[in-house]
Amino acid sequence: MTYKNILLHADLSPHAASRYELACQVALSHEAHLVGAAFTGLTMECYRNAAFGYGGMLAPTDIDAVTGNSAQALDRFVVQAKAAGVSFERRISDDDSETGLVLQSRYADLLVLSQSDPELTGPDWLRKLPEHLTLHSGRPVLLVPYAGRYTHIDRHALVAWDGSRAATRAVTDALPLLRRSQHVTLAVFNAQTQYGVHGEQPGADIALYLARHGVRVEVTQQHTPAGLDIGNALLSLSADLGADLLVMGAYGHQRWREIVLGGVTRRVLQSMTLPVLMAH
Structure with a gap:
């Protein structure tokens, strides 16, 4: 693609x-x-x-x-x-x-x-x-983001991976950007709580998929401390890594004229500090 x-x-x-x-x-x-x-x-x-x-x-x-x-x-x-x-x-x-x-x-x-x-x-x-x-x-x-100036998104991409359909869609849709990024970190949060989603080594299968597409990727296991939601944890990790792009799935549905978003999606939309590629 x-x-x-x-x-x-x-x-x-x-x-x-x-x-x-x-x-x-x-x-x-x-x-x-x-x-x-x-x-x-x-x-x-x-x-x-x-x-x-x-x-x-x-x-x-x-x-x-x-x-x-x-x-x-x-x-x-x-x-x-x-x-x-x-x-x-x-x-x-x-x-x-x-x-x-x-x-x-x-x-x-x-x-x-x-x-x-x-x-x-x-x-x-x-x-x-x-x-x-x-x-x-x-x-x-x-x-x-409405605050700041962003002239590149090809230095370090952070991919949020939870094995879901939305995350799969986001990873696939972002392939052209990920292939051009100098470094890609794939983060798996709280894998121990996601039963039947990941293999023996969480993130290894999707990392292999990305590598076969020419993406230079490494996997990191993350555990959110009590009181810190995953949306804030993602943004915090982005800052720690110096990432210039965040790739993630978007969760939500339409209820009449109201859009009901997942908590992580809502938090990132409200508080993003770097360009974000989302797919649903």
């Missing part, structure tokens, strides 16, 4: 530039085509007006404003993509970001967006965009 089509969320967030920068680096290193996609949300607004305004039309000034914002976001993306020398295109859609990114991710190998920043104002669905896309896009999602 290789990455040849990468989908990037484009908006006017103050964190967009660092997201664009990392996406350009990944696309360049994999000789991939980068698609910057921005969304006006006009389709949703039209339906809302039809339902509550008895067919009332959107004001032309409002349409111009949201379209102009999306165009401005794409203009900034184009500047960075040209400077990086990457193959790219820009797309603008009248879908909302949730709907549009899920649809367009069907034709991409990787989706890149930012971690939600709790300090930013905006609709509730926009703050939940990372978890929604992780669970519903069907593609691996590379999340860039």
